[in-house]
Amino acid sequence: MTLLETNSSTIDAAVEDRSLAIRESLRNAIIDRRLAPGTKLSEAEVGALFDVSRTVARAALQMLTFEGLVKTERNRGAFVSNPAPEEARQIFASRRLIEPGIIAAAVDRITAEDIARFREQLLEEERYMNERGPAARRAEIKASGDFHLMLASVAGNAILQRFMDELVARSSLVIALYGRTGVSSCGHSEHFAILDLIEKGDAKRAADLMLHHIDHIEADLDLAPKQGVGLKDALAVR
Amino acid sequence: MTLLETNSSTIDAAVEDRSLAIRESLRNAIIDRRLAPGTKLSEAEVGALFDVSRTVARAALQMLTFEGLVKTERNRGAFVSNPAPEEARQIFASRRLIEPGIIAAAVDRITAEDIARFREQLLEEERYMNERGPAARRAEIKASGDFHLMLASVAGNAILQRFMDELVARSSLVIALYGRTGVSSCGHSEHFAILDLIEKGDAKRAADLMLHHIDHIEADLDLAPKQGVGLKDALAVR
DNA sequence: ACTGTTTAAATTGTATGCAATCTTGATGTC
DNA sequence: GACATCAAGATTGCATACAATTTAAACAGT
Incomplete structure (x- = not known):
């Protein structure tokens, strides 16, 4: 503390x-x-x-x-919070519903300046990716989440933005807990690709790629079915 | 008070x-x-x-x-809260993203007992629909929202359930504020139809109908572009 | 030693008091 | 009469005090 x-x-x-x-x-x-x-x-x-x-x-x-x-x-x-694997799954299931819709809205509203800001953000992400050490790793997780939050902000729906705020924060917690490889490097390139598709106005493909992207993030987690629940609960650090 | x-x-x-x-x-x-x-x-x-x-x-x-x-x-x-029309639109846009997903999850998990409970709930809805007076109208709005909340509860995602809790509550407020005809009677029959499709396991059609249903609810609102914003704001009851 | 009981410390739940801010109405000036 | 100024009242923001509950530690009994 x-x-x-x-x-x-x-x-x-x-x-x-x-x-x-x-x-x-x-x-x-x-x-x-x-x-x-x-x-x-x-x-x-x-x-x-x-x-x-x-x-x-x-x-x-x-x-x-x-x-x-x-x-x-x-x-x-x-x-x-010490989110259980089931909770993690629910978080990503929720994101799969919301984020494609955010993409669709963002495609309609994004401006040239927005795109410039996004590219800058992605460069920062890349910078952390190439650094080593736990601090850089944390900053990378944060920056990766910020990409999704920026999208939500561009989409122009305050309610969805708040939902995403919560979902991204909880995702970061889950990734830190269950992440296998750390932020997968493919995740970063997917951010780039999503941005490109948005810039081209291809909402459909961008949304599809976003779904894949979320799948990839979740696939990188180790959400193994835990042993006896009661036991696990008893052993969990309070 | x-x-x-x-x-x-x-x-x-x-x-x-x-x-x-x-x-x-x-x-x-x-x-x-x-x-x-x-x-x-x-x-x-x-x-x-x-x-x-x-x-x-x-x-x-x-x-x-x-x-x-x-x-x-x-x-x-x-x-x-005195939600502005724009806020109302954002509420329904959010529901359009979330509720089809809830339907999909509900189709996989709903049990025979659940369906029985739903039918009972729909009958209650019908009862209020046939009554007159403001109290019945309010009860009808509430019961109508409860249908959507029950679906969310069956879907088995606690996070989405909480989101829906919020969205349905705010929708009720918006309907009370901007509702034209009150709860459209077609809304009720749509609930029945959605339940039937879910029972048949037809997730795709049920989700589509849910989207139409949300459209109908929103179409029944009078979200006219308000006159001068500053003026409107000044006249609004604080 | 081990277990169950009692007791003290620590922590949360709630009420209340005081300072800061806002609202309202009165007063005075033009 | 219109407008600005100012003071009294009301309300929120925050800190603190006390009660209720939980946690732990000491202790006694077997």
């Missing part, structure tokens, strides 16, 4: 609503895997870290619970 | 978490239109109504804000 940067990137948000800033910071820590699944997030500790009262810390934890990044048990507290 | 039943249907939930019970009660009041869009929900008032402190009331309002049923402005408070 000592490795949280204060993350004062946008002080505005912090001033406007501190619990939102704390949520952001914890969110990043969770999807970056600096906070391991199962880690307890006590209200007092979070509050002390960010120098706020338990009230504010609690509000942040409640938001994270809503997003599925944190699980809270009554009278026991909040813990970083 | 005086027309809220205490709604002690499931005391268990109330005992286990009071803010959840309050959320449920407010949620029902909002989608039933007993609480009109724009109505202010002050923490003190909500707390007094349910006999809890502002802390608990606040938590319930935060949850509703996350669901999009309530909008909160900093230092001003919480208000029942």
Whole structure:
């Protein structure tokens, strides 16, 4: 719990609503895997870290619970989510429904400047891909997710964007947990290919490729059927 | 604000978490239109109504804000959402992406008992359809939404189920706001037809019909391009 | 040693108090 | 009369205090 940067990137948000800033910071820590699944997030500790009262810390934890990044048990507290394989499957099943639709909307609305931003983002992704070390790996997972979030933002549907926010965050957690090879390098080239198809206005192919892309991400996971559920549960780090 | 039943249907939930019970009660009041869009929900008032402190009331309002049923402005408070036509369109666009997928999953998992429960639910829907008066109308909207929620529950994806929970609730609000004829009677027969196709295992046709069904619901709305935005905003009941 | 019980510490759930902000209505000026 | 200014009231944002619950640790009995 000592490795949280204060993350004062946008002080505005912090001033406007501190619990939102704390949520952001914890969110990043969770999807970056600096906070391991199962880690307890006590209200007092979070509050002390960010120098706020338990009230504010609690509000942040409640938001994270809503997003599925944190699980809270009554009278026991909040813990970083430890998604089961079944939950992982549901996350990707949800993405398979939503993302093709996002592509379709994005094709209609994307501008030249958007595409330029996307290419820049993909270059950054590539940069992390060529670096070694756990920090670069985490940054790569993050950047890879950002591609999908940018698409959602271009699609212009605030509701879907929020859904994708949640799904991408939970996907990052799942990839960190069950990822076999790390972000598959083919994933990155698929991002490029998807962007190309969008630029050409070929919504159908872009959507199809997106489906394949999601399949590839999920196929890279090791979602083996776990041993006896009760046992597994008992052994799970709380 | 005086027309809220205490709604002690499931005391268990109330005992286990009071803010959840309050959320449920407010949620029902909002989608039933007993609480009109724009109505202010002050923490003190909500707390007094349910006999809890502002802390608990606040938590319930935060949850509703996350669901999009309530909008909160900093230092001003919480208000029942007054979705703009554009928001309504985004809600239905989201449903068009998700619900066909839910149908596909439901076809694979539905049991004979499920189908029996569905038929019973549809009969109840029919009952309200034949009654007159605003109360029956509200009950009809609710029952109509419940059909979609039951489908989501059968589909067996907890994440999609939560998304649908939100989308159906917000749809009810939108229908109450912009509905032209009330729930179109064709909507009900479409529910029957969808269920029949699911029972036959015809996922493709069932999904197609669901898309048409959503189109019909949206077509029944009066999402006219509003006059001058600033003016409209100024005249809107706060 | 092992197990069950009791007790103390820690943590969450809730209520409440105070400061900051917004709203409203009164007052004064033009 | 219209408009700006300002003060009183109300409401939210946040911190803190206390009660309820859980966790752990000490202890006693077998």
